[in-house]
Amino acid sequence: MRFGFNKAALLIGAAAIMMPAAAAAQEVQTVQGEINSAPRTFNASVPANSVMVIDVLSTSDLDPVVAVTNAATGEMIAENDDGGEGFNSRVRIPGGERGVNIVIEVNSFDAAFAMEGEQFGGTFDLVMTTSEFSAPGPITYGSTVMGTVPSGESVEYTFAARAGDMIEVAMLSEGELDPYLELRDPSGEAIMYDDDGGEGLNSLLRYTFGEAGTYTVAAMGFAASAGEYTLRVRERREAPDPQLPLQVIGFNDTATGELGVPWEENAMLPGTIDYMLSEDAKRAIRRGNGHITIRMNAVEGAEYDPAFGGGAIDPFIEVGFETPLGWASVLSDDDGSGTLDSLLPIDLSVLDDHPGMLDMLRIRVQGFGGSSGAYTLTITEGLAERFTFDVEGDAAAEALDW
DSSP, rough: OOOOOOHHHHHHHHHHHHOOOOOOOOOEEEEEEEESSSEEEEEEEEEETTTEEEEEEEEESOOEEEEEEEEETOOEEEESSSSSSOOOOOEEOTTTTOEEEEEEEEEGGGTTOTTOOOOEEEEEEEEEEEEEEEEEEEETOOOEEEEOOOOOOOEOOOOOOOOOOEEEEEEEEEOOOOOEHHHHESOOOOEEESOOOOTTTOEEEEEEOSSEEEEEEEEEGGOOOEEEEEEOOOOOOOOOOOOOOOEEEEEEEEEEEEETTTTOOTTOOOSSSEEEEEEHHHHHHHHTTOOEEEEEEEEOOOOBBBBBBOOOOEEEEEEEEEEEEEEEEEEEETTSSSSSSSEEEEGGGGGTTHHHHHHHHEEEEEEGOOOOOEEEEEEEEOOOOOOOOOOOHHHHHHHHHO
């Protein structure tokens, strides 16, 4: 993406203002250790106004786990299994305003499953990296900030939310960095995270706040990756109304909805919606009007932003049955209209004498290839002509061109 000089200057200036101050030189301590069927413990101190990143790096077949407690109170501060690269473990411990003395316990993942007398363990390096704490910079709706994430570190931003606010944050990178986003509540507890919810390896996080407060967005690299990034917060939008996973549709009805990415965790938009036929539609089919055409169209003019998705849905229809054993797909269509919209003619007259099958019939809508956005769904009587792709002919034509 290229910007004109003025826009680029504005973005760079905004990044300089909103980016947390650079950390001071890091202090790194490495201790070699070994687990021999029992955990190992180490004492350490995290200075005031600093952050310690603790890595447990296996130098054997060990799958390490780490737990950190407050040395004075015994309270658990953090624990982790595979937060580093591969099976290695990583935690991040803030020193706060007064500093904190900690106890680091390193154990084997196998310890939880070992039988009495069974041996487990291996060698490891305990790496403690301490750097100056940088206060998070504020972000708000419409913010764009750019920066660099060091390996094993995170860059944090605060967001002042009201109850009911929705935030959409995208973390983008074109280099070696694999973006990873984490959202923390006012107490610092992680409440949502995302790795590859955006395009490619980019991250996309959506969340509706139940309570007002100052939340933290932490930008980091997955598996200790590092590099340059752009963090974008979408302009304010109202949270979408809830959509029922099963809805009813009749002949000549138009249903509308908006679909999200099927694999997005804690998604506010469903990845699929099922429709069942109305009683009037089923009666019409039983009277002999079983020829129907199902159309699913993308909503024209819907807003599209590749960082946040939406508005570019490639409609995909499946027709099947909801059985006691689960979903059974029978027919599907992607581009039957000759465009990206779906068109599926189907003869349901074969179900005239099987009323129970009509009751179980479902029309499932979703975005092809993980696309998302708004759509309309209609069912009309009659069999419309369906566009078919001549795959063999296209291949032959391409061969002749060569």
